[in-house]
Amino acid sequence: MANVTFTSPAMKKDLTVYAIAGDNGTLLALAQANQVPVHFECENGECGSCAVQVSVLSDKTPMAISLTEKEKTALKLAGKITQAQITDAEVNDMPPPWRLACQYIVRDEDILVKF
Template identity: 60%
Template sequence: MANVTFSAPTLEKDVTVYAVAGDNKTLLGVAKQNNIAIPCQCQDGECGSCLIKVTILDDRAPHGIHLTDKEKLTLSVNGKMTKAQLNDTETNDMPPPYRLACQYIVRDENILVEFSGEPGVEIDLRR
């Protein structure tokens, strides 16, 4: 089980839900199941509208997070992942801060998911 906390200006308050790790449900699916409206259009990793910031809340090292080729391309083209972050992801299994909710599979770790509520608009990382 994983605790997933959703935070956005469009929510009255942060919402924490339990997700079954590894059941192949994306974060977008978990959000929909819990009536949390993350903007989405294509739901296939190509448009970038479901952009989220993921922070791992556990004290242990993050699990290796696989990024799909579509997600790598969409994040890179939209300026949400640098070449250094891409390299760190591919060689050290270090997840980048921004992800696409439609591509992110929930792992057995507690996470904070932040989103702006506007399609493809990032949350300020300086928060």
């Protein structure tokens, strides 16, 4: 069970929801299921409109690090990730600050999502 907290000027107050471990749902699907107004267009990792800032809140080793090729490309085009951050994610397991909600698979870790 993971706590996912959404925060945004578009929301009256922060919302923490519980994601079921092993569910393998995307962050966007979790947001939609809980009426969290994360912006999206393609839902396919191509437009970059669902970019969100994700921070890991637990002290455990971050888990949801791997980026899809589509995610890397869309975030690079949007200026939200550098090649150095991609390398850090792939080599050093350092989670990048921006992710695509439609590509991010929620894992069993507590995260803060800003949008």
